[in-house]
Amino acid sequence: MNEPQLNKRLREEVESLAPNRLEELLAACDTPPAPRKDGRVINLNPRRQSPWKRIAALAAMLILIIGIGTFMGVNAMSRTVLTFDVNPSVSVTVNGFNRVCQVRTNNSDAAVLLANEDLEGKTLEQAVETLTEDFIRAGYITNASNGILVTVQDASDSRAEQLQQLVVKSVETAADKTSLRLAVLYQQIDGDQVSLSGISAGKTALVQTLAKNAEGLDEAELQSLSIQDLFYVMDTLAAKPVSAKLTGTVSRANYQDSNVVAELAAQICPANVSTDAVATVLDCFDQELAFVANVVTDTAEYAYTVSATSGEILDTIVTPTVPPSAPEYVPEPVDEPEPTVEPEPSAAPETPAEPTAEPVEQSSEPVDPSGLYEYFKDFADLLDRII
Amino acid sequence: MDEAMTHLTPDEERILKIANGDRDALSTMYLQHKGAVFGFALSMLHDRERAEDVMQETFIQLWNSAASYIPRGKEPLPWLLGITKNLALRRLRTDSLSFSIPEDYTDPADPLDHYLAVENKLILRAVVTKLSEEEQQIVLLHAVSGLKHREIAELLELPLSTVLNKYRRALQKLKKLLGESL
Structure with missing residues (x-):
């Protein structure tokens, strides 16, 4: 007996053994079955919802939408x-x-x-x-x-x-x-x-x-x-x-150090000066960043323009220093002016006139205005040097 | 699931009719599946009368619960046998609470075995007497109810591999037994 045959016979045996009590069943089922519940959503909270809750929910949703829209819009x-x-x-x-x-x-x-x-x-x-x-x-x-x-x-x-x-x-x-x-x-x-x-x-x-x-x-x-x-x-x-x-750190690899520029200036300067005597300042020369190294000696002032990148000397200016002891005009002190001495028409003009306590009259000759300007200019220069 | 979108099996259509109070549909279902229900109940209860009671209760339950059935386009027999299983288990629980074995009790010949012998139900007798409970259920569900092994596994809450093994083993036992008898 193979499997299908076995199953078939077993099925027949069980079917024949199962009683037919249909009438009994139908008698037990004389009342109609429980009605079909079509709704498959079970409302576990049957309380009636307040309309205000709906309004509040809608308002919240609206605010959310507006908020998101505004956020997106503002960012965009x-x-x-x-x-x-x-x-x-x-x-x-x-x-x-x-x-x-x-x-x-x-x-x-x-x-x-x-x-x-x-x-x-x-x-x-x-x-x-x-x-x-x-x-x-x-x-x-x-x-x-x-x-x-x-x-x-x-x-x-x-x-x-x-x-x-x-x-x-x-x-x-x-x-x-x-x-x-x-x-x-x-x-x-x-x-x-x-x-x-x-x-x-x-x-x-x-x-x-x-x-x-x-x-x-x-x-x-x-x-x-x-x-x-x-x-x-x-x-x-x-x-x-x-x-x-x-x-990060700014690279200085392409630039000369100001101390190096000062040493260079000290070396090329004809006067014997130390590096400390050289003042350097950043400048621009023909649209190129440069150092100006400044050396002042008794006889001259040297200004060396050195390229900040290559170290090349781009320009040199030497200005002779004017000694302060050799002014062209020696002005009188302002608060004690020397009285103007009218030149004597005599033959001994070198002899200075005796000073008098009395005020002396001004020269009757007209004073040259350009000479007066020079006088005060020189006086101002002297003051500057003293200061 | 939308019923209109689901292709219903004939039995599912009958269950929907039963839900609307169609007694003819209930009769058809009863005549068609009483054997499967009875056989499964018998494999669980090992008692013909109690199996008959559970069979009847199963179809009464079908009448009352048809409305809760959700059509899925599949045969509803496993669902029906699920009702049978629950009723049989309930019956076993209530009987064990109300029945106590007296101390001087001696085990007589199995009444079901005797009944099946009288009825000349050779194969069923071999199933009931020689197979384990799970093997009986699996063989009857497969042979009588026509359930697939996967459906049996779901119904009995067993791994599919266990169902397959037990079925094969049971079949070998039956062949051996029946070979000797036949």
């Missing part, structure tokens, strides 16, 4: 401009979600650099990393020239802080790939910051800050310098903008 509409100055200058506009919505090149270097780069739609982190890598690849950033100026405009303090962290982190991420150590100066400026001709608003703000601190440099001269030069000036003069934050 808000615009913050970040400008990256290396020497290529690029302005990146990001929305509230830190996504790049516009890229503007501020000079020809940047235009060439980003000719084939599409940063729009990228996150700020991606854009900054790409920009930094491009700067490095093109040789604008090296270990010797490691400064990046990042300027944020139209941002609240908290927003600027948030962006700074993102930017610095992204710059460092990109730099780490090439083991470069960068110096990032991050500054926040007003949206209405005026730009000097040909440079970005961020660089303008830095130039204006440095001009207030640099003795021998004015805005026009600083404007012509590179970002690394400006970083060097800032570092040398300790003139970092108060609100700006500097991460």
Whole structure:
């Protein structure tokens, strides 16, 4: 007997054994069955809901929708401009979600650099990393020239802080790939910051800050310098903008040390002077950052203009020193003026006239006005020297 | 699940009719499945009369609970046998509480065995007397009720592999026994 046969016989046996008590069953089922419950949702809380609850729920939902919509809208509409100055200058506009919505090149270097780069739609982190890598690849950033100026405009303090962290982190991420150590100066400026001709608003703000601190440099001269030069000036003069934050160390590898410049000046000076006698000051010579080394001797004053980068002597000015003991005119003390002696028409003019206690009349000859001017000018010079 | 979207089996349609008070549908279901219900109840209770009672109670329960059945487009027999199982277990509990064995009790010949012998139910007798309880249930559910092994596993709350093993083992035993008898 195989399995199907076994099962068939077993089924027949059981079927035949099962009694047929249908009548009995139908008699027991004379009452209709319990009605079918169509609703499959069981309301465990059948209390009637107050209409105010519905209204409140709707209002809450409406507020939530408006809130989310406003949040999304504000973030989508808000615009913050970040400008990256290396020497290529690029302005990146990001929305509230830190996504790049516009890229503007501020000079020809940047235009060439980003000719084939599409940063729009990228996150700020991606854009900054790409920009930094491009700067490095093109040789604008090296270990010797490691400064990046990042300027944020139209941002609240908290927003600027948030962006700074993102930017610095992204710059460092990109730099780490090439083991470069960068110096990032991050500054926040007003949206209405005026730009000097040909440079970005961020660089303008830095130039204006440095001009207030640099003795021998004015805005026009600083404007012509590179970002690394400006970083060097800032570092040398300790003139970092108060609100700006500097991460990393400004490289000085391409620049001469002021002490070295002083030694050079002392060596080339014809007079035998020590280095301590040389005063150096930062200056600009033909749009090049330079030191002016100043040496004053008894006989002359020497001004050596030395390139801050190459150490080459760009200019030398020697001015003979006028000895204070040889004035052309010896003026009289102001409070005790010597009485004017009328020259005698006699043959012995060298004999001085006797001073008299009585006031002497002024010469009847008219006084030359130019001579009087010279007189007072010389007197003023003498006072200056004494002081 | 939306009934309109579900393809109903004939038995499911009958259950829906029963829910609406259709006694003919109940009669059809009874005549079609009383053997499976009785056999399963018998495998659990080992008593013909109590198995008959449970069979009747199962269909009364079907009448009363048809409205709670959710059609799924599958045969509803496992659901019906689930009712049988619960009723049989309840019956076993109540009987064990009300029945106590006297100290001088001596086990007579099994009345079911005797009954099946008289009725010449050779195979069923072998099933009831020679197989373990689980083996009986599995064999009867498969042979009589036509349940698939997976459905038996769900109904008896056993692993499928256990059901398959026990079924194979039971079948070998039966073949051996019946080979000797036949």
